[in-house]
Amino acid sequence: MFISLFGAVESGIIYAIMALGVYLTFRVLDFPDLTVEGSFVTGAAVAAFSIINGIPPIIATLLAAVAGFIAGCITGVLHTKGKINSLLAGILMMTALYSINLRIMGQPTLSLLNETTLFGQLEEMWKSIGLDSMLNGILSALGLEQLPSTWAVLIIMVFITFAIKILTDYYLKTEVGLALRAIGDNKKMIRSLSANTDSLIIVGVGFSNALVALAGGLIAQLGGFSDVNMGLGLIVIGLASIIIGEALFGTKTVVRATLAVILGAVIYRIIVTLALRVDFLETGDMKLITAVIVVAALVTPKIIQSRREKRRRIWKRQQLRTGGDGHA
């Protein structure tokens, strides 16, 4: 149980980078971008292909992000210069990327099991610090028997993901970032304030897909393989993370919203892991579970809200009837 939850948090924190990318398009730019289903795999494919061909894992991972950036920019160009509807532009790019991903990999699946990945290297470095035995010591003192083999991935990824979050927060507060956010809010207005909306959208969608592809490259290295179908349904996972996070943690400021997205991604993984432990559910039911989670996250806050309003009104009526003035 603990081990599977540990694994859920571990991959959740990586998927959080992808969710941040989706947040940038869906929420900030108001651009429902389906490119991510393809660019995630592109990231995985580029990272896997590069590592197999002897490129250092850290550079391979960065190359994955660059590939994603290019893919996103093309979607942005299709939408802004080609005047193609944003949904359709994303679908077209996703479809095209499927073939491109196959070309990059040369086969449907690339294995990294015999290669040194970024995480392999990090674990080596991590071992020399010796924190694992300390953390696992605490856990076994708490009475847990199965202990995680390494804490390296989790702790280092928390740092990387939060570094990306802080950079994103900062970017969205710069002069350029404010204009980017205004595009999703009031495009006419920001154009009248001399912002080149086309180029901002292109760079914004590019940046978003760079994050998604980065997550793809990392997931491939964590799982030890890259598969041409690994992006299937990813957009819903990204949305689920955003919606769960927003429902639980709110969106008052940018800093809070991006934190919500990260936590939402981790919680999503935990929910899926717990759901799959229910006896009658199978791995194949995962998409169904995801859909149910999203619906629940969308509907529940509304129900709670209307209940609260209803109670408030009933209370006010009672106050008036008993002679009070209806104020607390």
Place this chain on the structure above:
Amino acid sequence: MLKLNDVSVTFNEGTPDEKRALNNINLELEKGEFVTVIGSNGAGKSTLMNIISGVLIPDVGDVYINGEQVVHLPEYKRSKYIGRVFQDPMAGTAPSMTIEENLAMAYSRNKKRKLKLGVTKQRKELFKQYLSTLNLGLENRLTAKVGLLSGGERQALSLLMSTFTEPDILLLDEHTAALDPSRAELITDLTEKVVRESGLTTLMVTHNMQQALDLGSRLIMMDKGQIIFDVSGKEKEKLTIQDLLQEFQRIRGEQFGDDRAVLT
């Protein structure tokens, strides 16, 4: 400051819906001139605004700002010289962003946007100063989301955002038409004040003849895509609504076709 040379625009050319929206318009605004534009629906007032701001490109003719030909500059590039306030109070501000963020975006209008923080301590002080001139108490609500403000407050903020960087040209497109009378009066007063204090070259479209007479140093009347009447200085000061209606009848040989303009 602003010059239009033989500008013509035709919509849906070659179809039964063909419409000459602007017909050989020549217009020149001196620096600091405040021009009000009246005319009935379909006279071409909005088209004129869109030609100047670059939303539309004329079929023929030239547009000069500061002596520079801008007819082929896209809207966002021309916005460096032009401040605009729209009729819809929701159109000029970004609702899910804060007041200070909206002001920061407007502050960058005539500069190159960089990867520097948009809202700094220094700028906050500056924004507070500007906001206090509105007398709406907005200077104490810098971090409030603009979507929470009323229509009047949002329009006042839009006006501030389009003027505090002192644009070469200010375009006001019926910016008080969607407000209730008291709010409209507030915005009209603010407009008068800011244009006078900053000496902005202003073009204001209005449906309200009285407003067109009260404000500005020059008045032009448009009809069917043409400027049919242009008066300024002392002559304008003496004008009444009755004069305008008579003038229209004399030129066009028909009644002015817009009750709203007369009654409000």
